[in-house]
Every structure is written in structure tokens, then in C-alpha cells.
Amino acid sequence: MPLIAQKFGGTSVADAGKIKNVARRVVATKKAGHQVIVVVSAMGKETDRLFNLAHQIDKHPAERELDMLLSTGEQVSISLLAMAIHSLGFEAKSFTGHQVRIVTDSSFNKARIVRVDAERIRQELNQGQIVIVAGFQGMDENLEITTLGRGGSDTTALALAATMQAEVCEIYTDVDGVYTADPAIVPEARKIDCISYDEMLELASLGARVLQLRSVEFAKKYGVTIHVRSSFNDQEGTWVREEDSSMEEVIVRGVAYNRDEAKLTIKQVPDRPGLAATIFSTVAGANIVVDMIIQNVGEDGLADITFTVSQSDSRRAMDILASLGEEQGLGEVECDTGITKLSVVGVGMRSHSGVAAKMFQSLAKEGINIMMISTSEIAISCVIESKYTELGVRTLHTVFDLGGA
């Protein structure tokens, strides 16, 4: 009997009525002749409520205890969903992460799944049960409860789908699928029917928020087909799967943007061998991820080095560079948070040239200055001033012909 994994996010199980809706959808899948594994998140604002309780007690709660606390949210949802399925006359059992042995490493708040024990789930499925598993949580080798961090329930669903060799992992959410661009900015953005893992990885890392990067990495690694779709209607959403030749016919699959980066510039860096390496290894040593880098050498032999980091790390990066600057005789450091990284993504770029030129020209034509550029095999990104974000996204969406028929 074919197996389907389904994951429902917090908005899909926000109250008793919505949980009953999810139950009907799960039962419909079961009735259609599938075995079903369901993964659910905590109800709506439950995680916020628990966070709040913790912060009333201690502003910096221990990570271990925070995981103990937050993991209760999913445990509530799974039991309620089981009850809702029972009341429709179907068999279902809920399981915590530890009960189905979702074993993780010991990094509280951001644990990674090491393995899942298929045995218990297999038994229950074979007895006709709908198996409901708490998302977002696991346990380490020492029976400690861990949580998987942002997007953790998606990761749980994909790990279970991979382990149990599900036909597809359906990710139910409050949008209809993955779009060619943010519909809030581009009204004529289209839902993408089918996208490759690599394209989805690029879109996720470049700012699209429907799926978390880690989940897509997981799906790619184990070859799990994802179907991202709405929990509020029955329409097909977006399929994320292995690349096939038809996918190359589309040059650009989608446009993404990210406003959460900051651009740092170190002025007048002496031309000394190994100095750039010292700068970036110092930054990396503080656990700050550097994204794009450019270097401009002036006529005086001194260079300006510019790079981007996430805005949340920019304050810390400035402090590190200030003290390093005194030590190494660097010039002053400037920080610009008013930037946006604008990207186009598509596997078709591999076999089509001229995409970059078309992108730069169309932005220039709108008077949008490009400050930095980076490229990968299937993506091109430009850093622009934030105020041009919407204009830039719409321009690229039009110029690459991504709109509706």
C-alpha cells in the first residue's frame, strides 16, 4: 500500500475547528487507499505562549529546559488530532519524537536528526493505524529532549518520509505553493508547478520562505518528492523533485529577495599577503557567516574589502573588525543595512547564456545601481539599495517572462 507523509503547520491546527479539518483531510487520504504518516506543529500561537512563560521566569532560559518546555506544544497537537480522527471513525495513534526514536545530536534548540527507527511506525501502519508524529522534536542518545529549530516540523516530516520511503511528503501550509516571486510584491506572480531540488535550495537560501533550506537539503539527499500545498483547498501545489530535462526549458524559475543582510566595507586594507585570510578567519571564528565578498584595489595599492553578513550579526562583526583594525592597521569600517539581495534562479541558466547581461541591463534601465554581484551555476544575485526592492523584483519578473499566461 503506497505511503504518504503529510505535514501540517501551526496555522493549520490553530484551533479545534481547524484540527477537525486536518483530520478530514488525513482521513480522505487514508480512504483513497494510502498508509498515512502525519506530522504536526504546535497550535497557532502556542510556541509563543510557552516562550512568554519562560521569559517571565528567566530572560535567558537554559537551552535544555527551553526544549523541554517547547516540545510540549507539538505533543498537545498530536493528541488532539488523534482524537479528531477517532471521532471520524478511523484509527490513529499519536507519538512523541522519543516514542518513534527520532534520534538527534545534542545541540538543544537546533538539533540535527541522526536517525529514525522505522520499526515502531511500520508496525502501527501495518495494523491500519494512521500514525501521527510530533514535529520539531527528538531525543539524543542520553534520552534528552531536543528541538530542531526553525522549520523543524518540515524536517521531521521529510526524515520520516525518507526513512519510511514514502511516495511523497506533502507540506501543507497557508499558501498555495511556491511562487515565481513574492505575490505581495508581484500580483501577477504564478504558482510554480514543478521545481528541482537545486532550484528550491537556491530560492530558499536566497530569501523565499515557504520551505526551510535544511528540509530541502534533506529531501534532495534522500530523494524525497515534496508537494507544497494549501491546507485550505484541494488544488495541486508545487512539486519539488529530481531535476529532469524538461526543467531546463525554463531559463529563470523564480525571483527571490532578501532584505536581512548588511554590507560591511573595510577601507584601506594594506596589500599584505595573508591579510584577507586573517580578516575572514577572524570573522568566521566568531560564528558569523559571510555571504558575498568583493575587493577593489585603488591606485595607492590599498584595497577596500566589502562583504555581506546577516543583519543580526552585523553589530558583532563591526566590533570584531574594529579591534582587528587597530592590530593590523586597517582603515575604518562602514556598515550599510539599507541593502537588498535580489536573485534570479533557474537550472536553464546552465544551457542558456546572457541571463546575467539581461538582468543587469534591465535593472540599469530602471536606474537601479548594482553594488555587488555573485553567481552560482543556477543563480545570479545582485546587491541593490533596499528602496528599489519592489521595483527590482517586478522588473526581473517581467523581463524573464514569469507572469501568468
Add this chain to the structure above:
Amino acid sequence: MPLIAQKFGGTSVADAGKIKNVARRVVATKKAGHQVIVVVSAMGKETDRLFNLAHQIDKHPAERELDMLLSTGEQVSISLLAMAIHSLGFEAKSFTGHQVRIVTDSSFNKARIVRVDAERIRQELNQGQIVIVAGFQGMDENLEITTLGRGGSDTTALALAATMQAEVCEIYTDVDGVYTADPAIVPEARKIDCISYDEMLELASLGARVLQLRSVEFAKKYGVTIHVRSSFNDQEGTWVREEDSSMEEVIVRGVAYNRDEAKLTIKQVPDRPGLAATIFSTVAGANIVVDMIIQNVGEDGLADITFTVSQSDSRRAMDILASLGEEQGLGEVECDTGITKLSVVGVGMRSHSGVAAKMFQSLAKEGINIMMISTSEIAISCVIESKYTELGVRTLHTVFDLGGA
């Protein structure tokens, strides 16, 4: 280092402020040179909130799923208490029932503890940790989450105290201890300083509500000293422990009452061998516990059989007796829910005679009619009309001289 187990009920951890208070009390015990195990219940009305959620989904939720749901309440409390202890600068770790392997049978909603694994707790205590354990919950051999039913957190605390050979198990509650009678009825009721397990068992089974019967049975079986005390002040409460000779000096330790029973009378029961056995085995077969029984044989050779059951079972008992009546030719069945069982308890009764006579006389003098009587070695109970409850309790309290100095 001496070990103390402490249990805090839901009212003691009802909000962030109260949890901080509990943390201060736990830390004070640690500072005084003890190892500490703490057991907590769910916050205030949390269990009610969860019940409510379940009932919005299904009026009769599956017991397994209800335990999955309800056990989250204690998991929230333990993590918050650990955070509160950390913020006072002390080390603490919270544990669910499954993490410290509180193994129970598989009776969801009313599981019994089979064993507790001391190893993990011992390790943590020896590393200087304050160990916080979720009350009310355990897991069965199949990793299923179970709950222990009413008073379950007390049972958890006593099981841990017994397993870890704690010096004492402190049960913190919202009253100062066990009283000679319900202070709401008898203003001059006194807190009892010291009481034997057997007396406490009788009081608990006869209507006193401070400790649950099962917890006291557990304490007696494993010889754990209980100290029932208030979480809102530092005064000594009531010690519950092995009987010693000094305890026999007091004839009556306390007065209890129970308004939750119903009296059933089967009229005109033929004098046929084995018929009474048939009646009571039928009732017992429906899982209805019979308390007191009397039989009056009339001149016609037909008997009236009267017995008491809990009010919640009385409707079901009536139905069973009605159908049995047709089959066996019994007379009609009457049910009286307007009764109270009034009891006096004390180990001193073993060596002092005349307690029963004094009880009956003093009730008669107040015009209170006695409908049924039962006795044990250390308790005497009378069934009276409910309207005389308060008068009866006060009369016995005075006549056995239980008031303050």
C-alpha cells in the same frame, strides 16, 4: 548527604511568581545541606484547560490520547521550575516520567507504578543537581505515556522517595497539614502534629482530602515518612509515619465525613442460599465498590438488604439491580443519596473501650438517627441523614475532646 523529596501541587505553581517562590524554597533546602528531588503538578488550571481542548474535539476522547495530552501539563511546570532555580544561581534539571524510567502498568488514566530506575536520578544528584521530576506521569513497557489518576503527583513523589530512600517526603499544599476535622465545619479544629499510616489511611478513605489513599498506602508499604505542610509558610505541618507507643495515648485522632455515598435498599429478598452472594457478585462484576452492608430479616422470612456505594455509581447500580430483580424475584429497590458517613479514627481505640458507645450516645443526644454502622480496628463509622453532617462532626469533635488547648 541526606536526601529530601518535595512535592508541590498545582496551586503552588499556578503562575510565574508562585513558581519563583517554589524555587526559593527548594534552594533553601539545598542550601541547608540536602540533596533534593522535586515533584511538581501542572500549573493551576492547566489540566482543566487541556481537558477542555480535548472535549471541543471529542466528548469521549481515547484514554491513551488523553494521557498524551494531559502529561504535557507537568512537563511545562518542571521546565519552568528548573529555569527559576537557575535564575537563583543553582543547578537543576527537569525530567519527564519516561526519562527517569517511572515504569507503570498500561492502565491509561489510572496507571500504577511498577518500578522506578534510580540510576539516572542518583547520577544527577551526585553531580550536585537539584532533580525535578514531572508528577502524575509514567510510561509502560511499550514506551506508552500513562498518567496515574487523581493524586498522581503525590504518588510520584512517594515512589521516588521510596526508591531513593529519602529521609522524608514533603507534600506541600495549600493547607497547613491534616486537621482533627474539616476546619470549614469546626472552627476550633486543630492541626495534627503526628499521625500513624493506619490512621491516615482510615481518614483518607473516610473522606479527609489532604492526602490520597494510594499515596498513603505507598508510604506505609515502603516506610516513607510524609510531612504534609503549607507551601505558603514555614511552619511544621503534619508528620505521617510508623505508629509508636505514644500514639495510642490519643483515643480519637480525628473526625471525617463523606457525603459522596448513596444508600441502596433491596426490599423483600427471599431467604434463598447464595442469593446475597449473587447480588453482590453481580454488583462487583460491574466494577462498583460496595462499602457498608446490613441485612434485616422480617417476620415473613423476607429480608431487606441495605448497602452503600459511591453516588457516581448509584444510577448504574440501580439499573443492574432492577434487571437482577426480575430474574431473581427481588422486591423494589430504593436509593437514598441524602446520607453522610461520619467517622472517628484513632489507634488508641485498640486499647480503649467504650468509644462506640460514646459516639452513639452523643449523636442520639443531638437527635441524630444512626442508619448504619461499621467498624474497623481503629475506626467507627455511622451513616446519618446529610442534613445533620455539620452538627454531627462538631458533636464528635467536642465529645472526644479534639479542640485546641
